[in-house]
Amino acid sequence: MPNAHLVYQRVIQAGRDFLNRPEANDQQIASSLLELDEARFKVFTHLVGMTSTKHLRYTVLALACLEPPVGPLLRELLVEGASFVEVHKLLSLYRKRQLELAQLQKAVQEHSWPRLLTTRRAPVDWASRPVWIFPADKRSRRLEGLNPAIAEVLIQRYSEPGGLVVDPMAGRGTVVQKALELGRKAWGSDINGDGRLVHKMDIADLVDALGEAVADLLVLHPPTFSWFARNVFDPSIHEHPETDYTNWLSRHLECALPVLKPRGRLVLIVRPEHKPQRFIRHEGLVRWAFVAPLELLLSEQDLEPLHYHLAVSEDGEEDWSIFVGLKP
Ligand SMILES: C[S@@+](CC[C@H](N)C(=O)[O-])C[C@H]1O[C@@H](n2cnc3c(N)ncnc32)[C@H](O)[C@@H]1O
Structure with missing residues (x-):
């Protein structure tokens, strides 16, 4: 699917040429x-490569016609990577007065607009149920990020306001952002950190950066088994990616655990992919390949198991396994 901003630009430029x-x-x-x-x-x-005149009329051109102040704001979101559907959803919320202009302006400035799309739903007490059935956030799913609603619940449950939340594989910083919003102190780093919300740092250097026994909550959302199989595993050296993955995770967890205070909580998170990957030899092993290594990790470490949460999105497309351990 081409990026909506590119489509928008292509249509307008083609329009200039067409109309001379x-x-x-x-x-x-x-x-x-x-x-x-x-x-x-x-x-x-047809000239711009579209088949639907309706889509062009009501989605693309309607957006270009929107007057200030809301028009330019929504068009800016296209540059930020929003899809036409997302932008029109925000427009509809704005028109129904469910979203104020100031809220939209702030969200655009702070690049936090995807949250406007997920927090509209009436709050449901989903996290008090045995299996968490949570509102889906397709955007974070696409980017392999943690679902923001899950991050929020975990931080609320397993840390106190003012406490320090540390996420050394922070990706785009979902946990860091939520922790700050919820009045916690937060540290986020990632080997690919952007240097703003998330520091650029290998987890191996975490203790040097933070010191020992400083964190109240340590969140670890490591790359999945298939990411490991694609990016780290070398079949010419090793034979069993499953064992290698477990060892690799174990080394990373050992790097991070010392930052946790005694009685601090470790939250280990994984989202099994539903489609079997090249390295997972039998479909029946898919769930095992993602979840079992984390179970093993917890059992190997000196941690008291505290909780196991299973979270499934309302649309059934994603499920998360969340292990919580307590440092003695
Ligand atoms: C599943 S993602 C985490 C996503 C994150 N929770 C979010 O919501 O955006 C796993 C992350 O681990 C990072 N990572 C992999 N190896 C790492 C290492 N040695 N040190 C630090 N981060 C690492 C990857 O860059 C990736 O962003």
């Missing part, structure tokens, strides 16, 4: 295109 109005702005081009008769509009639609 090189100086016109986006809004003028979109309005003129919308005034074309049906036959010419169809020609233009």
Whole structure:
């Protein structure tokens, strides 16, 4: 699926050429295109490689026509990677007065707009049930991030306001961001950290950076087995990726555990992928390959098992296994 911003730019530029109005702005081009008769509009639609005149009219051009202040804000979201569906959903919330302009402006400035799409739902006490059935967030799913609703519940349950939450494989920083919002102190690092919310650091250097026994909650959401199989495992050296993965995780956990205070909590998180990967030789092993290494890790470490949570998204597309241990 092409990026919505590229589609938007391509349509407007093609509109300038088609109408022969090189100086016109986006809004003028979109309005003129919308005034074309049906036959010419169809020609233009095909010219830009689309099949649906409706999509072009009501999704792309309608967005280009939106007046300030909301129009430019929503178009900026396209540059940030939002899809047309997401932008129109926000527009609809704004029009129904379920979203205020100030909220939207703040979210655009802070790059936190995806949350506006997930926090609309009436709050349901899903985390008090034996299996957490949580609201899906397709965006974080796509980016292999932790679901923000799950991050929030874990932080609330397993840390106190003012306590330090540490996530040394923080990815895009979901946990760090939620922890700060919930009044905790937070440290996030990742080997691919962007240097803003998430420091760029190998987990092996965590204790040097933070010291020992400082964290109240240590969150570890390691790369999945299939990521490991694709990026780290070398079949010319090793034979069994499953064993190798467990050892690899174990080394990483050992690097991070010393930062946890006595009586501090470790939260280990994994989301098994549903489609068997090249390295998982039997479909029946899929769940094992993702979940068992974490169970093994906990049993090998000197930790008291505290809880095991299973969280499934409302649309059934993702499930998370969450192990919680207590440092004696
Ligand atoms: C499943 S992702 C974590 C996603 C994160 N919880 C979020 O919500 O965005 C696992 C992360 O571990 C990081 N990682 C892999 N090896 C690492 C290492 N040696 N030290 C630190 N981070 C590492 C990867 O870059 C990846 O971002």
